[in-house]
Amino acid sequence: MMINGKPRLACNTFLRHLPPGAVTIEPLDNFPIERDLVVTVGDFVKKIESIYPYIIPKEPRTIEDGPYLQTPAQLAAYESFSDCINCMLCYAACPQFGENPDFIGPGAMALLKRYNGDSRDGGQQKRLDAIHGENGVWSCTAVGICSEVCPKHVDPANAVNQNKTNSAFDFFLRFLRPGGAR
């Protein structure tokens, strides 16, 4: 919630670290208030769902194929983005999301990077297609405050910028692909 005007985790913010005097507590910015400190999160959940937040195997696998193995380097490629706890502090901090509630937002972008960066995953194209639009990755103006407020150091701003690169690459690559521009 907003503690003294800043998006912070209430469980992880200690009174002794706050300046003396009254403590102001408000519900998370940029979300409709449902009641008191409770905000409506339905739109956020829909955004998370819209980027296919699960591994889409490159080819179908059976139990007999055994576990999907990864090298430590393959894990490191996405591990930091998998630490997101969906606290939505980055959404409360993001001025672009405040301006445009349809913007997919930093949290979903970090989650997208988590799956697109996974060596076991084959759903990159589907996810990139979901973020090409106006409310996708290009709504971000690289303010960077999402990474500042993130309690898990997921660094959504980094994820968003990598997604911009990938989105731009994908735009040009589609002309070379069989089937051509869509």
Place this chain on the structure above:
Amino acid sequence: MSEAALAEKTVELRILRYRPASDEHPSFDSFEVPYTDDMSVLQALQTTKDMSTARCRSAGPAAWLCAEAAG
């Protein structure tokens, strides 16, 4: 420090309230809760809630009505 001395220290919470059934706009309410050094904001909020529920207990069978009004 005795328990009484500890309880003397308090902290003021200014909490934005909004009860859609009765409020037109959100507005701030102030609450004074006992302060301890190891207290998180969440614990302070839980204490606030427990205190207003406890106040309602004396209302007997109408306790739920009181809690509803206090939020």
